[in-house]
Amino acid sequence: MFPIICKIEPFSIYTYAIIVTAIAAVGMVVLLAVSHKDGFKRQQVAAVLFWVLALSILAMVPMFLPVTIHAYGLLLAIAVMTGTFLLVRDAGASNIKPEVIYDLVFWAMVGGIIGARAFYVLLNYPFFAANPNEILMIQKGGLAWQGGLIIGGLVTYLFIKGRKLFLPATLDLCAPYVALGESIGRIGCLLNGCCYGKAVAWGVYFPVHDARLHPTQIYLSAGYLIIFIILRRYQISSQIPGLVFASYLILASTLRFFIEFFRADHEILFIGLSIYQFVSLGILVFAFSFAYMMLIKYSQPEDD
Template identity: 35%
Template structure:
C-alpha cells in the first residue's frame, strides 16, 4: 500500500516501523493504566515493557533466521559489500511466536527479580500484547508483507506500490487486516473477561489460547513464505501454534486447580 510514509530530513519513516512504535506505546499506556489499579508502579511497567520489547524483537528475528537460514547465507556476499544494509536486513522478517517464546522467560525473570507475583503481572499486561500486535499488523498491511492468497472476494485487496512485498496487481486476501481485526477483538474480549476470572494467570493464558487459535486459522489464507512442516501440511507458525494451544489448555487446567486466588 504505502511502505514508505514520508521523510524527516534524510531519515525515511516507514509504515511498518511507525506502526510498531504506535502499537508499543498504546500497549504500554494500557498496561500502565491497568497496573495502577493493582498498585503496580508506572516505572516498573515501563521497564518491563522495554525488556519485553527487546526480547521479543530478538526472539522473533532468531526464529526467522532459523527458518530461512539459507536466505541469510545467500545474502552474506551482498552484506559484506554493503554493510550498512545489515540494519535494514535485520529489521525485516520477524516471526511473532519467536518473540513470544523469548519474551516469556525474560518477563518472568524480571518480575521475580522485583519480588512481584508473575501471574498477576501477566494478567495486567495480557491485553497490551494483542493491542500492540494489532497495530503491527496494520504496519504489515501498509508494507505489503504477510500477504494472503489470491481471491475474488469483494474485500480482496490489490497491491500496486513498487516497494510492496506482496505480488502486484493481484487481488489477495487481506490477511494482515484479518489479523489486525482479530487482535483488536481479543483486546476487547480480555478486557470484558478480566473481572470474571478467579485466579491469577487465567487471563494471560486465555490470550495465548485465543491468539494461537486465531493465528492457526488465518495462516490458511496466507501465501507469503513462512516455512512449512509435515510435507507442507502446516506452516511453521501453525505447528508452533498447535503446541502452544495444548500448553495453554494445560495451563488453564493447572491454574484452575492450584492457581492463586485473585484478591
C-alpha cells in the same frame, strides 16, 4: 501499499523546537483527556512525561542524519507506546509503580523483537545467508509472533521473578495490551506488504506482488482487536489469576493457526501445515496446561 511513510532531511534547531513544542502540546492534551474525571495521577503524569521525553530525544536524530520512516516501524512504535500508556494507567490498581512497567515493557520488547526476528531469520535462512545486511532491517518487516512470544515471554518471566511480582496477576495485567499491540502492528504489515495471503479474485491489490490477495494482515488485526476486547471484559470477572493470560495464548495461537491456511508467504512443512502452525499448536498445549495448573492451584472449593 505504502512501506515508506516519508523521508525526513536534516533540519534546523528552530524546526526541532517547533517539533518538541508540538509533542509537549499533544502530551498535555492526552494528559487532560485521561485526567478530566479523577484529576491528575502520578502514574498518568509519569507515563506522559516519559513519552514526551522519549519522542523529543528521537526527534533530534533528523537534525544530523536523513531519516526514512517506514510504515512497519512506525506502527510498531505506536503499538508499544499505546500498550505502555494503558498498562501504566491500569497498573496503579495492582500497586505496581510506573517505573516497573517501563522496565518490564523495555525488556519484554527487547526480548520479543530479538526472538521474533531470530525465528523469522532462521525460517528464511537461505535469503538472509545471501543477504546478511538485511538481518537487522526490522523496520522493513519480518517478525514472527511465535518467536517473539517465546523469547519475550521468557524475558518477561525472568523480569517478573527478579522484581518479586506476583507472576500470574502480572501476566493477566499485560495480556490484553499485547493483543492490542498486535492489532495495531498488523496495520504496519498491511502498509508494508508483508505477511500477505493467497491470491483471491476479491482480495486487496498489492502492487509489490501485482495481484489481488487475501488481506491476512487485516484478518489478524481484526482478530487481535476482538481478542483484546474479550480479555478486557474477562479481566473484570476473572477470579483465578493466570487465566486471562492463558486465554490470550489460547485465542492468539488459535487465530494464528487458522489464518495460516490463507497465507502465501510460508512453506508447508508436513501434513499440510507450516512450521508456524506447529509452533502455534505447541503454544496451545502449553496454554491449556498453564490454565489447568492455575485452576488446580487457585480454585477454592465452595463451603458445604
